[in-house]
Amino acid sequence: MKRVLVTGMSGVGKTTLLDELALRGYPTVDTDYGDYYEVLNGERLWRHDRIEALLRSTPSHGKQVLFVQGTTRNQGEFYSWFDHIVLLTAPTAVLVERLTTRTKNPYGKDPAELAETLQYVGTVEPLLRKSATLEVVTTVPVSTVADIVLAHVS
Template identity: 75%
Template sequence: MKRVLVTGMSGVGKSALLEELASRGYATVDTDYGDFHEVVDGERLWRHERIEAVLAAASVGESGVLFVQGTVRNQSSYYSRFDHIVLLSAPAEVLVERLSTRTTNTYGKDPAELAETLEYVQTVEPLLRRSATLEVVTTVPVAEVADIVLEHVG
């Protein structure tokens, strides 16, 4: 079984990519939803027991690949458990447009959240880039992003 982490800033299309991969028959887990987080000192972090349970799961369907989506500070402690780390990115103006117009998630509509995301593009995204095995700029259709990721994962 291959495990793939899909990470990146809010608005880059992580959830959209997981939906596309799921529609193609791949096993996916979107850690933005469910009880995958705990708040420690005001910061959302992955709950160790939940992430361990996902990564230990043997059932990934016929594809043999599990895609896990999320971006949290403690994700690096799980990098050794992933075969690939895929960073999705987009230009700041694209993120602003997506966050202000999306209807599936309210995060980023508040000016403070938008400013936070744009700050993270400068401060956090370079750290994610260092560990990524692939970076995909998501200014192309999500089906094309999925094709690029699947080619990389093999």
């Protein structure tokens, strides 16, 4: 089974893509929920034990693909476990619109959170881009994003 990390800034559509992939029958894990992360000194980081257990339990062979979503400072420690790293991006104006109007997740509505996300576009996103095997700009319908991602990982 292939393992694919879907990463990017808040508001790029990671969860929306996972929802689409799940509808198409692919297994997905959103590490923003459950006990996949811990907060250390105010920062959310992936828990080594939980992420390793997830990735170890996924066979490395087979035709199926597991999609894992998340963005944390320590995610690079797990890159060797993934066959592909997909970076989702969007123009800042699109991010602002999505974050301030979304209804399923409150993150980004607070002006400080929005400012933090926009700062990360300039500081964190370039680092993610260096490790990505694919970058998709999510200004197209999610079905198109899913088609692009699936074509890449097939």
